[in-house]
Amino acid sequence: MRKGIVIFADADDENAQFLFNQAKCLSINTIFIDTKKLALSYDLYIDLKNQEIKFLNTDAKKFNFFVRAVNLIPLNPFSFSSSQKYNEYRNYYSLMFSFLETLKSEGVKVVNPPSTFWCHYFKPHTYYLAQKVGLKIPTTIITPSFRQIYKTYKKFQNQKLIIKPIAGGETVKELNEETLEKIKLSTTVYILQEKIQGTNIRIFTLGNKFLCAFSIEYDTNKSIDYRDLNPKELKIKTTKVSNEIKKLSLKLAKDIGLLFSGIDFIVKNNDYYFLDINPAPMFEGFEFYSSFPISKEIIEYLSD
Numbered sequence: 001m002r003k004g005i006v007i008f009a010d011a012d013d014e015n016a017q018f019l020f021n022q023a024k025c026l027s028i029n030t031i032f033i034d035t036k037k038l039a040l041s042y043d044l045y046i047d048l049k050n051q052e053i054k055f056l057n058t059d060a061k062k063f064n065f066f067v068r069a070v071n072l073i074p075l076n077p078f079s080f081s082s083s084q085k086y087n088e089y090r091n092y093y094s095l096m097f098s099f100l101e102t103l104k105s106e107g108v109k110v111v112n113p114p115s116t117f118w119c120h121y122f123k124p125h126t127y128y129l130a131q132k133v134g135l136k137i138p139t140t141i142i143t144p145s146f147r148q149i150y151k152t153y154k155k156f157q158n159q160k161l162i163i164k165p166i167a168g169g170e171t172v173k174e175l176n177e178e179t180l181e182k183i184k185l186s187t188t189v190y191i192l193q194e195k196i197q198g199t200n201i202r203i204f205t206l207g208n209k210f211l212c213a214f215s216i217e218y219d220t221n222k223s224i225d226y227r228d229l230n231p232k233e234l235k236i237k238t239t240k241v242s243n244e245i246k247k248l249s250l251k252l253a254k255d256i257g258l259l260f261s262g263i264d265f266i267v268k269n270n271d272y273y274f275l276d277i278n279p280a281p282m283f284e285g286f287e288f289y290s291s292f293p294i295s296k297e298i299i300e301y302l303s304d
Contacts, residue, residue: 002303003062003302004028004029005064006066007030009034010034010036011034014284015068015283019299020032044060046102053099053106055099060103061107064111064302065100066111066302067110067113068280101114111259111298112257117280119277121168123166124166124191129255132255133252134251138195138196138275142189143189143190160194160195161192161194161195162174162194162224163175163192163193165191166189166191171223174195195224197268199216199268200266201214201239201265201267201272203263204262204281205260206260206297210250213238214236214286214292215237218233218234231289236290238290245272249263252274256277256279259301261277263276264277283298
């Protein structure tokens, strides 16, 4: 008997909606929970003594879970008008996180559990782990100090650098005089990296399986970061990568605890430089422009 699928995501998340609709087309029992609405009516229930975990008055183990994103606003007390509201929402999120993590511990597939979402925010540690499994990374410096940023800029004046926030939230920019002027009074912590001219590669992993790899070609004169561009300006196509890169990508995803991941590299002279790993990667566009059935692979994995 095939398992049902529960999707935790923001209602306006196109990738989550795409997966939901694809699962419905395949006649999979699928439920969508909008995390922004904090759906208390969904009736999550945990009885630890009797080892019962229920969801909508049903044994939650009859489902597998796809966590596209978990809205972090409730963890920010400044988002609420009163401490009472903040505490109410914080406690609800504690239940939701505990619900998903306990199910994972009971052998239910949770793609991906909330405990893995740190890798999206703690990028320096992610780079450390990537190096530890044997992946190459660009020259990388992390600092909150504008003085250190400026010194690094002068030190590497003969080679181009890029700059990006340590926890994401902005696209990648080239470090130049104009950028320095804009961030001079900023309190953001930045990552500075060597700019490598090469081919952008996105790899997807699912479970213990290397799923697929794509090359992404675009006009770098328009933007360093392809996410700044209209998808129609990108040339996305499936590509091959070495068995070694497949193995190391799977090892990194496993070490972080990701059952589904999007891993970004830039390739120069057959050397793969790790750029990022995402616990909730966008996949709809890659599927649309390449016809590789990523969503079907996810659905089959979750409904098995």
